[in-house]
Amino acid sequence: MNRRITGRHYKTGLPVEVSVTEGRITSVTEIAVEPSVANLPWLAPGLVDLQVNGGWGLDLNTLPLRPDTVLELSRRLLSKGVTGYCPTLITNGTAQLAAAASAIAEAVRQDPGTARGIVGLHLEGPFLSPEDGPRGAHPLEHIGPPDWEALCRWQEAAEGLIRIITVSPEWPGAAAFIHRCRESDILVSIGHTAATPEQIREAVAAGAVMSTHLGNGTHLTLPRHPNYLWEQLAADELYGCMIADGHHLPPALLKVILRMKRGRAILVSDAVSLSGMPPGTYRLHIGGEVTLTAEGRLHLAEHPQLLAGSAMMLPDQVAYLAGAGLASLAEAWDCASAHPAALLGLEQAAGLAAGAPADLVSFRHDGVTLTLMECWKNGRSRSCSKYSKD
Structure with missing residues (x-):
C-alpha cells in the first residue's frame, strides 16, 4: 500500500x-x-511509552488479567499517538506476576496486529527497596532481593517479552544480578531505591542503563549530598525517565533532568487504570485506596504526600514540558519518542526519515x-x- x-x-x-x-x-x-x-x-514520529500500568479503567495489575484487556489498552493507546509501549507489571506475588505476564504474551499471540505496539514488558519490582518512601505504593509483603530463578520463570511465562526490569541496587548481590540481566538482553533500570551512591555506581558499572521515574519513589527528605538522586543524575550512562504531569516533579527538577540527560531524557506516563477516569476515591488491586483529584493528582488516600502513579498520558506531558518553556516542542516530543526508542534499539528511533x-x-x-x-x-x-x- x-x-x-x-x-x-x-x-x-x-x-x-x-x-x-x-x-x-x-x-x-x-x-x-x-x-x-x-x-x-x-x-x-509515534510516541513510545516505557511505563504503562493501565488506563480508561483497564488495569494490567488486576488479576485475572485477560488478553482482551491488553488488546483494548493497546487500541486506546494508539488513539493517543502511542505506537509503541511497555505493559508494566508492578510488585506482586510470584505466581501472580507469572499469570499476568502469560496473559500479555497470550494477547500478542491472539492478535499480533493489535498488539504490535507492545515493544516489551516492563517489570517494576519486586526487587525494590522495602523502606517507606522509596517503596511507594508497592506492597511490602512481596518485596525481596533479586532472584534470578524467579525472573527466569517470569520470562518463560512472558514468552521472552520482558525487556526492562526496575531494581533497587541496595540488595546484596544486586550487581551480579544486573550483570546477568545485561547478558540476557534485559535492560535494568534503577528505581524505588534507598541505595548508597556507591551502590548506584556499582549498578551502573554492572550494566544498569536507566532510572525509573527519577525523582519519585524516594524518601521525603534526603541528605543534602551525597544521595542517590545526585548520583543518578551525574551518571552519563543512565537514561533518566521523568513524569511531567505537574504533580510528580517541580519544573526546576524537570529542567535539571533535561539538561543533565539531554538525548537520554525520557518521558514516561506511568499511567494507571484511573487515567481517563473522573475524580474520586477508588480502590486499586495493588495500592489500596487512592484518590484522584480534579487537578489530576493521584495519591494514596491515607498518605496524600505519596503518589500512586500518574493519570496523564504522554501527549499531555509533551504539551506540559513545551507549555512550561522547559523544552521546545520538538525536544519534548523526542523525549517521548526518539529517546525511548533509541534505548530499546527500535527502528522508530530514526524518526521522520x-x-x-x-x-x-x-x-x-x-x-x-x-x-x-x-x-x-x-x-x-x-x-x-x-x-x-x-
Whole structure:
C-alpha cells in the first residue's frame, strides 16, 4: 500500500510530504503548500511509552488479567499517538506476576496486529527497596532481593517479552544480578531505591542503563549530598525517565533532568487504570485506596504526600514540558519518542526519515494544548477522535 502524508515537520516547522510504502517511510520531501503552512497539522514520529500500568479503567495489575484487556489498552493507546509501549507489571506475588505476564504474551499471540505496539514488558519490582518512601505504593509483603530463578520463570511465562526490569541496587548481590540481566538482553533500570551512591555506581558499572521515574519513589527528605538522586543524575550512562504531569516533579527538577540527560531524557506516563477516569476515591488491586483529584493528582488516600502513579498520558506531558518553556516542542516530543526508542534499539528511533517504520502522529498545538488528529502504525491510519473525550 502506497500513501502520502502531509504536515508540518515537528522539528523544522516546514511543510513536508512523507511517502509510505508497505509500512515504511520511503521519503520525506519539503513541499510548497497553499493555503498557509499554519493550517497544516504537525507531523511527528509515534510516541513510545516505557511505563504503562493501565488506563480508561483497564488495569494490567488486576488479576485475572485477560488478553482482551491488553488488546483494548493497546487500541486506546494508539488513539493517543502511542505506537509503541511497555505493559508494566508492578510488585506482586510470584505466581501472580507469572499469570499476568502469560496473559500479555497470550494477547500478542491472539492478535499480533493489535498488539504490535507492545515493544516489551516492563517489570517494576519486586526487587525494590522495602523502606517507606522509596517503596511507594508497592506492597511490602512481596518485596525481596533479586532472584534470578524467579525472573527466569517470569520470562518463560512472558514468552521472552520482558525487556526492562526496575531494581533497587541496595540488595546484596544486586550487581551480579544486573550483570546477568545485561547478558540476557534485559535492560535494568534503577528505581524505588534507598541505595548508597556507591551502590548506584556499582549498578551502573554492572550494566544498569536507566532510572525509573527519577525523582519519585524516594524518601521525603534526603541528605543534602551525597544521595542517590545526585548520583543518578551525574551518571552519563543512565537514561533518566521523568513524569511531567505537574504533580510528580517541580519544573526546576524537570529542567535539571533535561539538561543533565539531554538525548537520554525520557518521558514516561506511568499511567494507571484511573487515567481517563473522573475524580474520586477508588480502590486499586495493588495500592489500596487512592484518590484522584480534579487537578489530576493521584495519591494514596491515607498518605496524600505519596503518589500512586500518574493519570496523564504522554501527549499531555509533551504539551506540559513545551507549555512550561522547559523544552521546545520538538525536544519534548523526542523525549517521548526518539529517546525511548533509541534505548530499546527500535527502528522508530530514526524518526521522520526514509527507511524508518511509518509510525506517525499528526496533531495541532496552540502553545498550551496538544490535540491529536491522526495516528499511523506501520502506515495504517487510525483517527484519534474516538477517545478524544477520555
